[in-house]
Structure formats: C-alpha cells, structure tokens
Amino acid sequence: MAELTFLLVDDAAFIRDLVKKAVRQTYPGCNLVEAINGRKAVTALGSNRVDVVLCDWEMPEMSGIEVLQWMRSDERYKNTPFMMITSRGDKEHVVKAVEAGVSDYIGKPFSRDSFVDKLTRMVFRHLKVRPSQQAGTVSSRGDMGGASVLMGNVGNQALTKKQETKTITEVSPLLAAASASSVAAAAPTAGKPGVRAMGLATVRFASGSEAKLVIKDMSLQEMLGVFKRTGDVPQLLEQAVIDIADEEQKILARVNGFVRMIQAQEPHPDAETIQIRIRLVDDDPDKLDAVSRFIARTR
Numbered sequence: 476m477a478e479l480t481f482l483l484v485d486d487a488a489f490i491r492d493l494v495k496k497a498v499r500q501t502y503p504g505c506n507l508v509e510a511i512n513g514r515k516a517v518t519a520l521g522s523n524r525v526d527v528v529l530c531d532w533e534m535p536e537m538s539g540i541e542v543l544q545w546m547r548s549d550e551r552y553k554n555t556p557f558m559m560i561t562s563r564g565d566k567e568h569v570v571k572a573v574e575a576g577v578s579d580y581i582g583k584p585f586s587r588d589s590f591v592d593k594l595t596r597m598v599f600r601h602l603k604v605r606p607s608q609q610a611g612t613v614s615s616r617g618d619m620g621g622a623s624v625l626m627g628n629v630g631n632q633a634l635t636k637k638q639e640t641k642t643i644t645e646v647s648p649l650l651a652a653a654s655a656s657s658v659a660a661a662a663p664t665a666g667k668p669g670v671r672a673m674g675l676a677t678v679r680f681a682s683g684s685e686a687k688l689v690i691k692d693m694s695l696q697e698m699l700g701v702f703k704r705t706g707d708v709p710q711l712l713e714q715a716v717i718d719i720a721d722e723e724q725k726i727l728a729r730v731n732g733f734v735r736m737i738q739a740q741e742p743h744p745d746a747e748t749i750q751i752r753i754r755l756v757d758d759d760p761d762k763l764d765a766v767s768r769f770i771a772r773t774r
Contacts (some may be wrong), residue, residue: 479604480506480524484516484542485531486562487731487756490583493714494529494560497587501595501606511758513537517545520552527598528552532561532568533729535759540575546619547576556601558594560585562716562729583731584681584714584739673773676700678753679735682707688751691769695763698732698753701740708749716754719769728765729742730757738751 481498485491486620495507497735510516519525524679528546539559546552560573562583572580581590600602673690676698680686685696686709687703688762694700698717709715718727732753739746757763 476504478504479526479598479602480508480527482508482510482516482523482528482530484510484513484517484539486534486758487512487531489733489754489756490531490560490714490731493587494590497591498529498768501517501591502530502598506585513539513542516542520546520549525552525555526602528555529560530557532559532572533759536763540572543575543577554601554723556597558597563685572671575732576582579750582759583716584679586683592601618646621626674721674769676720677718678702678751679718680709680718682709684709686749686751688772693766695770696755697735697756699750700753701748701750704749709737709751711735711737713754717753718757719766727769728762730755730762730766 479502481502481720482493483491483498485494491509494650498505508519508521508525513530513553513585514535516528516530517537528542530539531543539561543557543559546555546557557576558579558581559577560581560583561568569580577602579593581593597604599730617659632742673693675686676690678686678688686705688698688700689701710734715732715734717730717732718726719730720742732755733749735753735754736750738750740748740750755766
C-alpha cells in the first residue's frame with residue numbers, strides 16, 4: 476500500500492501541531508505537508524502529490540473555502556478527500572462548504588478522538604485505506620517545516636504576573652445586563668484592589684464544556700478572565716474557541732487558543748470562581764485587527 480500524503484493547512488501553529496500529531500499517530504507511515512494559509516496550500520498542491528487535505532476556513536490571503544473551490548475546479552483534485560476544520564459551525568457555513576464539495580467537516584474546538592474518528596471514516600470512504608494498512612517511517616518528502624514549539628513566546632504584550640492576580644470589583648453595566656452568571660463569577664474578593672472588567676467572551680472547550688468569561692485583561696497574545704464553574708473544569712493545554720462580544724452580544728471576533736493557566740479563586744476543592752489564562756494562536760490579520768480594536772476601545 477502506497478503511503479498517504481496529507482496536506483495540513485492552518486494559520487495557527489498550535490492547531491497544526493495538534494492535528495499533525497493525531498495524523499502521525501493514526502497513519503504512522505504517512506507524509507505530511509504543511510501550509511500556513513490558502514495561497515501556500517495551492518502552491519503545495521501544485522508541487523506535491525496530495526491524497527488528503529485538512530484545511531482551516533478562516534485564513535489570511537486565501538480562505539479554506541477558496542482552496543476547496545480551487546481544488547474542485549482542478550481535474551487532479553476533483554475527488555480528493557477534503558476535511559474543513561473550522562470554528563464556523565453555523566448552518567450557513569456548513570451548507571456553503573457542502574455545496575463547494577467538502578468531504579467532511581469538524582468544528583473547533585474538537586477532541587482528538589472525534590477528529591480521528593472523522594478522519595479515519597473519511598479516508599476509508601474515499602480511499603479504502605485503514606490506519607492498520609499504513610506502515611513504515613514518516614518520509615520527509617514535501618514536509619514544509621517541523622512542529623512548532625507548543626508554548627511559544629508570550630511577547631512584549633503578554634500579561635504580567637501582577638495582572639494575573641487582580642480581582643474584579645467593578646463590572647460595567649453592559650456586563651451586568653449580558654450575563655448574570657458571569658458577573659457572579661467576577662464577585663470581589665474582600666480586601667483586594669479592583670480592576671474594571673474589559674468585556675465578555677463565550678469560550679468553548681474541546682472537552683465539550685462552555686464558559687461565560689469576564690475578561691479581566693487582554694493582549695494580542697493572551698486573555699485573562701474569570702468564570703463561574705458549572706461543570707467540568709477545562710484542562711491545561713486544552714483547545715478553546717473564544718467569541719468576544721460587545722454589549723449587544725454581537726460577536727466582534729472569534730479566535731482560537733489553548734488554556735495556559737487555570738486557578739481556583741477560593742481555597743477549597745469545590746471552588747466556583749475560576750480564573751483562566753488563554754493563549755491566543757491566530758495569525759489572521761483580520762482577527763488580530765478586530766482584537767486590537769476591542770482592546771483599544773475597552774482599556
């Protein structure tokens with residue numbers, strides 16, 4: 476059985492690393508080609524024999540849907556299995572992807588098991604290849620770069636340790652109107668100096684849980700906030716998708732990230748108020764611009 480070649484396309488290195496690890500563990504004899512945006516993906520498709528494409532939707536220069544449309548117009552890739560990996564899970568976008576010829580679709584954040592299940596089903600359905608049929612070592616042919624460092628550098632705008640320990644004592648009217656449970660999570664701690672909340676965000680975790688987050692501080696690299704615990708607590712390094720909203724609950728930005736720090740705010744195992752620090756991983760200029768405008772408006 477010939478080795479399969481997977482093309483992995485995402486502007487977020489952390490997501491590429493997660494997917495890459497899962498693919499290599501599932502198909503240990505595969506070749507992996509990486510691209511950081513749609514334009515580079517098309518270039519890679521022209522210079523490599525690609526059997527399976529795993530592609531993000533929102534990327535700079537050329538989106539995932541545009542890559543899919545380009546592939547379906549090219550005779551070489553009319554039937555190549557294509558999985559869209561995206562935080563855009565609403566019906567409108569799913570229908571658009573199906574109409575463009577997508578083979579399968581998975582929404583961020585996702586668990587490793589759900590991704591591998593969809594991947595193996597899609598590969599077998601289109602190529603009649605099971606993971607057990609793959610063998611050998613990973614070839615370097617067409618590999619456009621090794622795994623990125625998982626944690627990365629925080630950068631000059633990263634949050635300071637002092638900022639992490641701040642406690643919210645003042646919540647703006649828009650927060651009070653938006654989410655009673657989130658405001659409860661931001662209750663003051665006696666004797667601590669306060670800081671005004673910047674806004675609200677809805678965070679979806681790969682484990683399936685969701686949190687209404689009160690944003691305490693934010694940079695282009697990180698977000699610090701608190702939420703009221705209502706179920707399972709997310710894990711360190713768990714993948715997350717963050718919807719940052721305005722006072723009318725209109726989504727201003729949807730960004731990808733992972734949990735860098737999580738800490739109970741009360742000194743007992745049943746603590747309800749949880750502080751979380753999320754590393755943002757998107758490089759899309761449009762997303763960064765939206766986050767920048769949000770920060771400038773709320774500081």
